[in-house]
Amino acid sequence: MPFDAPSSPKARSRATPRVIGCWLLGVAGMVWIMVAIGGATRLTGSGLSIMEWAPLSGTLPPLSDAEWQRLYDLYRTIPQYALVNQGFGLDGFKQIFWLEWAHRFWGRLIGLAYALPLAWFWLRGRIPAGLKPRLLLLLLLGGLQGAVGWFMVASGFEADRTAVSPYRLVMHLSLALALFAALTWTGLGLLRPRPATMPAATGSIRRQAKAAAWLLVAAMLAGGFVAGNRAGLDYNTFPLMEGRLVPEGYWRLAPAWSNLTLNVAAVQFNHRLLASLAALAGLGAAFAGWRRLPPGFARSACLGLGGAVVLQYALGVATLLHAVPVWLGTLHQACAVLVLTAALLALHGLRPPKRVT
Numbered sequence: 526m527p528f529d530a531p532s533s534p535k536a537r538s539r540a541t542p543r544v545i546g547c548w549l550l551g552v553a554g555m556v557w558i559m560v561a562i563g564g565a566t567r568l569t570g571s572g573l574s575i576m577e578w579a580p581l582s583g584t585l586p587p588l589s590d591a592e593w594q595r596l597y598d599l600y601r602t603i604p605q606y607a608l609v610n611q612g613f614g615l616d617g618f619k620q621i622f623w624l625e626w627a628h629r630f631w632g633r634l635i636g637l638a639y640a641l642p643l644a645w646f647w648l649r650g651r652i653p654a655g656l657k658p659r660l661l662l663l664l665l666l667g668g669l670q671g672a673v674g675w676f677m678v679a680s681g682f683e684a685d686r687t688a689v690s691p692y693r694l695v696m697h698l699s700l701a702l703a704l705f706a707a708l709t710w711t712g713l714g715l716l717r718p719r720p721a722t723m724p725a726a727t728g729s730i731r732r733q734a735k736a737a738a739w740l741l742v743a744a745m746l747a748g749g750f751v752a753g754n755r756a757g758l759d760y761n762t763f764p765l766m767e768g769r770l771v772p773e774g775y776w777r778l779a780p781a782w783s784n785l786t787l788n789v790a791a792v793q794f795n796h797r798l799l800a801s802l803a804a805l806a807g808l809g810a811a812f813a814g815w816r817r818l819p820p821g822f823a824r825s826a827c828l829g830l831g832g833a834v835v836l837q838y839a840l841g842v843a844t845l846l847h848a849v850p851v852w853l854g855t856l857h858q859a860c861a862v863l864v865l866t867a868a869l870l871a872l873h874g875l876r877p878p879k880r881v882t
């Protein structure tokens with residue numbers, strides 16, 4: 526559903542789409558930071574430290590010794606404590622508590638940064654009519670993401686589990702990326718109206734960029750399963766996996782489809798394969814843009830896509846070779862959003878011109 530900045534004679538209504546566009550991009554930036562905090566939370570094993578879902582009262586951290594002790598006692602009832610952190614004491618608990626608290630606190634801030642300006646623009650009649658359903662949908666998606674986050678965390682409390690379900694982790698990561706993409710695309714639509722004309726080569730480069738974008742989405746989903754299965758702790762060589770291109774035991778699990786989501790060897794191989802295809806497609810679009818487009822937004826965006834994909838690929842290999850240190854894993858997760866941004870900018874820059882009727 527494309528949305529373009531409407532042109533209006535009134536200066537005030539001309540300014541409003543730009544302000545709304547900047548606000549949406551600002552919220553998208555906050556979602557980006559949230560993805561990075563989420564990566565650090567997962568990689569430091571902090572994500573299961575708060576066992577309550579309290580959207581309002583959970584805003585404040587514990588303010589008394591008794592409250593700290595109550596939360597610690599709750600945490601001591603779950604398998605992760607017994608199997609991973611037994612005896613790490615209240616001080617150890619506080620260390621894993623703060624990141625999860627910061628993750629949830631930042632989520633609440635994003636909610637406010639979205640809902641309050643939305644209400645203000647709405648009440649002052651500043652939102653173009655055609656944009657209202659989309660802004661409400663974004664609000665709904667944001668709320669849903671909070672609920673999915675809790676749904677994911679709750680899976681980590683089940684018997685014999687020391688981490689969350691890979692399926693729910695992928696759901697949470699995908700929804701975060703979808704929310705980021707929707708905010709960014711809508712914001713860009715308000716800031717950059719469709720051009721009246723485009724160079725003839727644009728159509729074929731747009732198809733290449735679209736292919737790269739879909740391959741990137743697939744690589745990101747596969748990356749979620751690598752993270753969810755902690756598959757980056759095995760096969761720490763590149764490009765071969767235990768001396769083979771396709772690892773032994775790719776189809777080890779039954780039913781066969783479960784290899785795609787739960788088998789460490791298969792999940793990691795799929796991520797490598799999809800990332801390589803996405804990198805090739807991204808570089809292809811960058812090369813075509815560089816060769817066939819005149820200097821301008823679309824050409825720079827195509828080149829940016831190529832650069833971002835190469836950076837992310839190199840970060841992925843480094844993360845794997847070093848068996849996922851927290852800082853590299855977090856950087857790889859944050860850079861996935863950079864690549865997504867680059868793909869969105871390229872697709873936006875390559876949009877077909879406005880049809881004249």
Ligand code: HEM
Pocket residue numbers: 564568741744745746747748749750751752753755756757763796797800801803804834837838839840841842843844845849854855857858859861864
């Ligand atoms: C276009 C390139 C790539 C994209 C878009 C991408 C994206 C992602 C995403 C979204 C995740 C899940 C979140 C995270 O932990 O970061 C992930 C995880 C991971 N990726 Fe990639 N990736 C790419 C290339 C690679 C390559 C080439 C490798 C190694 C050969 C790699 C290795 C890993 C590993 C080991 C993880 C799990 C990290 C963890 O447990 O935190 N990635 N990737």
